[in-house]
Amino acid sequence: MERLSKEEDVVATVGDYKIKVFSADKLADVMRINKTCLPENYPSSFFIYLHQNFPKAFLIAEKDGEVVGYIMCRVEYGLSNMGIKLTRKGHVVSIAVMPGHRRKGIATALLRAAEKALKEYGAKEMMLEVRVSNTPAISLYKKLGYKEVKVLKRYYSDGEDAYLMAKELEEDDDEK
Ligand SMILES: CC(C)(COP(=O)(O)OP(=O)(O)OC[C@H]1O[C@@H](n2cnc3c(N)ncnc32)[C@H](O)[C@@H]1OP(=O)(O)O)[C@@H](O)C(=O)NCCC(=O)NCCS
Numbered sequence: 110m111e112r113l114s115k116e117e118d119v120v121a122t123v124g125d126y127k128i129k130v131f132s133a134d135k136l137a138d139v140m141r142i143n144k145t146c147l148p149e150n151y152p153s154s155f156f157i158y159l160h161q162n163f164p165k166a167f168l169i170a171e172k173d174g175e176v177v178g179y180i181m182c183r184v185e186y187g188l189s190n191m192g193i194k195l196t197r198k199g200h201v202v203s204i205a206v207m208p209g210h211r212r213k214g215i216a217t218a219l220l221r222a223a224e225k226a227l228k229e230y231g232a233k234e235m236m237l238e239v240r241v242s243n244t245p246a247i248s249l250y251k252k253l254g255y256k257e258v259k260v261l262k263r264y265y266s267d268g269e270d271a272y273l274m275a276k277e278l279e280e281d282d283d284e285k
Contacts, residue, residue, distance in 0.1 A: 120168065120226075126210075131167040131179065131219055138176035139169065145206035145265035148267070159183055159202060165198070167172035170206065170215045177205035179220040183232045189232055190258045198228030199278065201237035204246075216249055228278050230236045235278060238264060238271040250274050 121128040131139065144150055157183045170178035181202050189196040189269055201223065206215045224235060233241045238261060239246050247257075255274040264271035 115204055116262055120222045121218050123170070123214045125176070126170050126172045126213070126215055126218075127170055127219050128215075128222050129169055130164060131169050131181070133160065135155065135169055139179045139181075142176065142179060142205050142207055143203060143268050145207065147203065149265070150201065151203075156181065163226075163230060165229060166223050168219050168222055168226075170210075170219060171208070178204075178209040178215050178219060180204040180216075180223045182223050182227055186229060190236050190273065191235060191277055196233045197231045198275075199224065199232035199235045201231070201235065209219075220249070223279060228280075230279055233278055236273065236275045238273055239267060241270045241272055247274075249274065276281065 113263075118129040118132070119127045122132065136153060138154065139148075139156060163183050165179075166180075166182040166184075166237070168180050169176050173254070183200050183202055185198050185200050187195065190198070195261065201220070204216060204219060206219075227235065235255065236258075237250065239250065241260070255276045257272045257276055258275045259273045261271040263269070
């Protein structure tokens with residue numbers, strides 16, 4: 110189904126790229142990017158579930174109408190990764206940028222915009238899992254203030270370990 114883009118869908122820009130909230134007509138594009146960039150793939154129902162429950166934290170990067178990246182997240186309530194307390198955690202479920210569009214700040218913009226949205230959903234801290242071999246992603250997360258909290262042994266289906274990375278969301282950290 111065709112859907113005209115609304116200006117309010119645009120939450121940030123990076124050069125010629127627009128960071129926009131995901132809409133269901135972009136599902137095939139996002140699933141293609143996910144399959145191209147990552148071994149962790151999901152059924153369409155999972156993408157739609159995240160979009161319906163946390164719409165502001167499911168974002169795409171677009172240039173001239175072409176989707177080149179996405180981030181999707183959820184909010185979980187549970188034990189903090191930063192201290193001994195119960196808290197609301199923004200969880201980055203998946204993020205990817207197509208190879209020809211990398212190192213232009215797109216993932217940084219997607220992650221920053223998602224963090225802002227997750228704060229609006231009441232998240233007090235962020236968390237994500239990343240393969241211990243994924244140097245580009247680990248560098249990105251460290252640059253944005255994430256710290257390795259623990260190693261999750263054999264987290265991935267092929268047996269690779271993950272780092273659990275986390276960071277606190279400050280009230281005033283939007284512009285960092
Ligand atoms: C990880 C990924 C999302 C980064 O996307 P990106 O748009 O290229 O990232 P950015 O341009 O915002 O990079 C921001 C910073 O991350 C780090 N970084 C990104 N790619 C890097 C690389 N290949 N090597 C080292 N550092 C890298 C750098 O510090 C970079 O800042 P700089 O360009 O000023 O040096 C992208 O490489 C990707 O889609 N990878 C495959 C999917 C994936 O691994 N997703 C994460 C799963 S946990």
